[in-house]
Amino acid sequence: MKGFKSDYMLKKFTKLFRPNVRLSGRFTGCLLGQALGDALGFVVEGYPPEVCASYVRREMREVFTGQDGRTGFSFGQYSDDTQLARELLQSYAAVGYFDPADYARRIAAIFQEKRIVGRGTATENAAMRLQANIHWMDSGEPPPSAGNGAAMRAGVIGLLFYDNWDHLVVAAHEQSFSTHQDPRCSAGSIVIALTVGWVVTKKLVVAELLAELSKQVRVYDPILAAALLNDMPRWLGQTPGQAYGQIAMVGLTEGYKDSWHGISPFVTPSVLWSLYAFLRTPDDYWASLSVAIAVGGDVDTTAAMTGAMSGAYQGLSALPASVVKQVTDCGSWEFEQLCSLAESVCQQKQASMAV
Secondary structure (H helix, E strand, C coil): CCCCCHHHHHHHCCEECCCCCCHHHHHHHHHHHHHHHHHHHHCCCCCCHHHHHHHHHHHCCCCCCCCCCCCCCCCCECCHHHHHHHHHHHHHHHHCCCCHHHHHHHHHHHHHCCCCCCCCHHHHHHHHHHHCCCCHHHHCECCCCCECCCHHHCHHHHHHCCCCHHHHHHHHHHHHHCCECCHHHHHHHHHHHHHHHHHHHCCEEHHHHHHHHHHHHCCCCHHHHHHHHHHHHHHHCCCHHHHHHHHCCCCCCCCCCCCCCCECCEHHHHHHHHHHHHHHCCCCHHHHHHHHHHCCECHHHHHHHHHHHHHHHHCHHHCCHHHHCCCEECCECCHHHHHHHHHHHHHHHHHHHHC
16 A cells, blocks of 8 residues: 555544564664655755745656756755764764763764754854853753754654653753753654654554654643644645645744745744654655655755654665665765664664663
8 A cells, every 4th residue: 555545544543553674674764764855855945835846746756866966966965954863873872872962062063074064053053152162951042943953853862762752752852952942942853753763663553643742742842732632633634735834834923924935944833744744654755755845945854854754664675775875975974874873873772772
C-alpha cells in the first residue's frame, strides 16, 4: 500500500505496524533522511508556494530528476539543520553520553570556523555568546525569539533516548536552550525528538502519539499542546491545501506579519507542518517530503524535520539510494561518513543499555 487515505486514518486511527527495520537502519535512516530532506528543500528555501509547488511537480513527482543545487552549491548540499544534528551525534560519540556543554562548544566551533551553511540569526547570536565563554545555560537567544533552529536538529535526540521519555524530554530541552531560551522552542524540539523516539520503539498509533506529544509539551507551550491533541486529527483528514492556511497561523499573535511566503521559521507552525507531512503518508518518505516542501517558505527545515521522522520510521532502505548518496557538506560528511557515524552511535547506545 502506497500511503493511506487520511480520512480513514482520521476515523479509525488505525494501527500502523512498524516496518521490519533493524535498529541501525533506523539510526541511519533518521540522519540520512534528514540530510536528504534538508538538501532537497535547501534548493528552494525561502521561495513562495507557487515556486516550491512547481519544483515538487517538476523535480519530485516520483524521484528527484534534476541536478541543480542551490546557487553556489552543488546538488546534495545540506544546511545547518543537518550540520548541527550531525554535531550532536558527534558529541555523543566522543563523550559517550549527551553532554549539553560539549555540544554547545561544538556549536560555537562550527560558526567560528565558518563551516556553517545557511545560518540562522538566533543560533548565530548564541554561538557568538558561546565563543565569548558565556555558559550554555545563559547563551541562548531570549524570548520572544522563537525560531525553529533548535527543533530542526532535535530528531537525533529521539535516537539517543528512545528508551526513556523523561530523559528524552530533558535532553531535547537542554539542546535547545543553548541557542533558544523561549519555551516554545523547547516544545518544538520535544515534538520532533519524541516522534523519532516513538517510531523507533512503538507501533505508530496516531491518536496515542498525539496524546503523548500533547502531554509532554503542555508545560512548555499550551497552544502547541492543544493543537496537537485537538486540531491535528482534523488537519490529517484534510488535503495539504486545506490544512496549510490553518497550520501556518497557529501561535501567531493577531496582526503578526513576516516576509516569508509559506511556512515561516516560527517554531510552532513549522513543527506542526512537518509532523503533518510525516503523519499524512508515514509509509511514503518521498510523498512526505513533497508535502513538506510544496507550501514554500522555510522548506529546508520543514523537509529536514519531516525527513528525520520518516527516515527513523522506515529506515535507510526506504530512501531513494541514487539520490541520498549525493548528500554532501561542501565535499565532506557525505553518505558513507554519515552512515558510519549513525551506526557507531547506535552501537554505543546499545552497549550503554546492556550495562
